[in-house]
Amino acid sequence: MTYYLISLAGLLPIFIILGLSFNLLLGYGGLLSVSHGGFFGVGAYVTAILITNNHLEFIPAVLIAAAITGVVSLSVGYAAGRLSDEFLFIVTIAVQVALVELFNNLSVTGRSAGFAGIPRPTIAGFHLNSNTDVGVLIWICCAIVAVICYRVVRSPYGLLLKALREDVPAARSLGKRALRTKVTVFAFSAAIAGVAGGLYACNIQFVSPADFTVDRSVEILALTIIGGLAAFWGPFLGATVVVVLPEALSFANIPDTVAGPINGIIYTLAVLVLLVLRPQGILGRKDAVRSKVVTAGSDAAVPEPVDASPSRPDPTVHLGIGAPEPGVPHQPPVELRSDGLGVAFGGLKAVDCVSMAVRPGEITALVGPNGAGKTTLFNLLTGAVRADEGRSFFGDREITRLSIERRAQLGVVRSFQEMRLFAGMSVLENVQVAASDPAGETLLGQFLPVRFRRGRGGERQRAEEVLRTLGLDDRRDVLARDLSYAEQKMLMMARLLATGARCYLLDEPMSGLDQAARSQLTALLRRMVQDGTSVCIVEHSMQVVREVASWVLFLESGHLLTEGTPEDVMSDPELRTIYFGQPA
Numbered sequence: 001m002t003y004y005l006i007s008l009a010g011l012l013p014i015f016i017i018l019g020l021s022f023n024l025l026l027g028y029g030g031l032l033s034v035s036h037g038g039f040f041g042v043g044a045y046v047t048a049i050l051i052t053n054n055h056l057e058f059i060p061a062v063l064i065a066a067a068i069t070g071v072v073s074l075s076v077g078y079a080a081g082r083l084s085d086e087f088l089f090i091v092t093i094a095v096q097v098a099l100v101e102l103f104n105n106l107s108v109t110g111r112s113a114g115f116a117g118i119p120r121p122t123i124a125g126f127h128l129n130s131n132t133d134v135g136v137l138i139w140i141c142c143a144i145v146a147v148i149c150y151r152v153v154r155s156p157y158g159l160l161l162k163a164l165r166e167d168v169p170a171a172r173s174l175g176k177r178a179l180r181t182k183v184t185v186f187a188f189s190a191a192i193a194g195v196a197g198g199l200y201a202c203n204i205q206f207v208s209p210a211d212f213t214v215d216r217s218v219e220i221l222a223l224t225i226i227g228g229l230a231a232f233w234g235p236f237l238g239a240t241v242v243v244v245l246p247e248a249l250s251f252a253n254i255p256d257t258v259a260g261p262i263n264g265i266i267y268t269l270a271v272l273v274l275l276v277l278r279p280q281g282i283l284g285r286k287d288a289v290r291s292k293v294v295t296a297g298s299d300a301a302v303p304e305p306v307d308a309s310p311s312r313p314d315p316t317v318h319l320g321i322g323a324p325e326p327g328v329p330h331q332p333p334v335e336l337r338s339d340g341l342g343v344a345f346g347g348l349k350a351v352d353c354v355s356m357a358v359r360p361g362e363i364t365a366l367v368g369p370n371g372a373g374k375t376t377l378f379n380l381l382t383g384a385v386r387a388d389e390g391r392s393f394f395g396d397r398e399i400t401r402l403s404i405e406r407r408a409q410l411g412v413v414r415s416f417q418e419m420r421l422f423a424g425m426s427v428l429e430n431v432q433v434a435a436s437d438p439a440g441e442t443l444l445g446q447f448l449p450v451r452f453r454r455g456r457g458g459e460r461q462r463a464e465e466v467l468r469t470l471g472l473d474d475r476r477d478v479l480a481r482d483l484s485y486a487e488q489k490m491l492m493m494a495r496l497l498a499t500g501a502r503c504y505l506l507d508e509p510m511s512g513l514d515q516a517a518r519s520q521l522t523a524l525l526r527r528m529v530q531d532g533t534s535v536c537i538v539e540h541s542m543q544v545v546r547e548v549a550s551w552v553l554f555l556e557s558g559h560l561l562t563e564g565t566p567e568d569v570m571s572d573p574e575l576r577t578i579y580f581g582q583p584a
């Protein structure tokens with residue numbers, strides 16, 4: 001009985017480690033994979049081979065196994081960055097099946113008969129002789145992995161993972177590196193699963209392909225969901241359920257042949273019930289479930305009268321935009337310019353040879369009827385859509401071929417008509433992730449001492465400052481999806497301002513706002529451009545354009561028909577006909 005309990009106690013931390021690693025992927029990163037069982041196997045086999053055949057000690061063997069598992073997972077990580085969720089899911093199934101096939105057919109893995117005779121681990125010449133010694137080793141490793149995972153999820157990298165879980169295009173438009181982050185989290189998570197595999201091999205002293213099938217992947221998925229997505233302690237609870245349940249069935253004298261399927265049915269039912277009644281899992285928070293993007297028309301964002309109470313500070317009073325941060329050189333004003341920019345979708349020329357400029361220190365309005373190509377022009381200027389023709393420049397620098405995140409890092413950011421807030425993250429987190437310097441968001445950087453870390457740091461203070469300035473500091477802990485419509489618009493602006501960009505392209509920022517909120521936003525935009533920042537807004541209301549803009553670009557059927565002061569453009573009879581349908 002004691003032997004039995006010890007071996008069970010050795011199994012539990014292994015599943016906790018698997019859950020911790022998978023929670024990074026699914027809970028924090030929103031990436032659904034069913035190849036974790038296979039990665040667990042890679043770690044187990046590599047450790048077994050290195051210890052048994054190459055007589056390596058435990059620590060180098062398991063570190064090499066983790067590294068190899070991480071490398072093997074890179075293909076899936078790359079797919080995660082490139083593919084939609086559905087295709088990623090299919091890729092991970094294929095990788096899982098392929099890995100089991102390899103385990104079954106390679107002579108070095110012992111084929112379907114498995115790999116037997118794995119010696120107990122040796123550490124620094126000290127041989128662990130008993131199951132108790134190995135159990136202690138596994139728990140120590142589990143504690144180390146837990147500390148590492150805790151550090152990752154609390155870091156700027158962890159915050160970025162959550163932002164990517166919520167909305168990849170929005171994160172990229174803030175300068176965040178989605179592909180790199182997804183690839184690294186996949187490799188990191190797989191490497192930890194590899195460590196779990198190494199511990200498993202040393203604990204059981206025998207591994208076979210049956211231990212690492214898709215069932216194991218589903219088990220890891222189930223334990224993570226049961227414990228709670230993005231709940232740090234979730235894997236501890238989930239692993240306990242997964243390890244104890246089969247044992248409970250065996251105590252009930254249910255034969256192995258029946259116990260296996262019953263096990264699977266119970267997991268499946270538990271996961272289904274949870275997904276319906278409590279999708280965030282037992283210990284998870286509501287915000288860990290990927291949110292619908294907050295859109296202007298969604299339930300979460302039904303326009304309601306703005307809370308323009310007198311107590312809300314005037315955003316123009318304290319706005320420190322333009323005041324250089326200590327130690328940060330002042331950024332000179334820069335013009336965003338296009339030269340003959342154009343793109344066609346099939347036969348439709350959405351933007352046709354447009355040459356324009358968004359000048360520093362001015363609010364430019366981009367107007368035109370529905371379908372004129374205004375949003376597409378924003379997409380071209382920010383790199384969301386690749387131009388078929390023409391070039392774009394930011395100051396002296398050509399940016400035509402640069403990605404959306406690279407342009408944002410240079411200082412060109414945009415908002416979306418649908419706002420695209422990180423709906424399941426708090427107000428503070430939304431702004432903090434925007435304020436964080438992409439250079440400081442590497443996975444490795446989170447483990448370096450502060451003085452060796454890249455990036456500016458201090459993102460939390462900057463985020464708090466921006467929230468204070470925009471009068472949102474009392475809402476900092478509220479989820480973005482729970483804000484009023486007007487507050488969401490302000491949060492959208494706060495998120496952009498926190499990037500410290502020099503050029504802002506705002507797609508219908510005033511839409512849905514009442515007069516009080518509009519005035520608040522107008523004041524903010526005016527204050528923004530005072531230091532040479534450039535702002536371009538897409539706007540349908542000519543009244544707003546007159547109030548806010550000093551220059552107007554008129555687009556129609558993809559062509560830039562004219563540009564000038566609001567008065568000039570509005571008084572042109574031909575344009576009035578096009579725009580308002582009034583006879584010239």
Ligand SMILES: Nc1ncnc2c1ncn2[C@@H]1O[C@H](COP(=O)(O)OP(=O)(O)OP(=O)(O)O)[C@@H](O)[C@H]1O
Nearest residue numbers: 345348349350368369370371372373374375376377
């Ligand atoms: N990805 C796409 N694929 C195909 N057609 C597109 C795509 N994006 C835009 N279009 C088309 O290009 C044209 C211009 O669209 P766009 O959204 O840029 O216009 P808009 O001026 O912003 O309109 P609105 O004021 O209604 O937002 C429209 O006819 C639209 O249907």
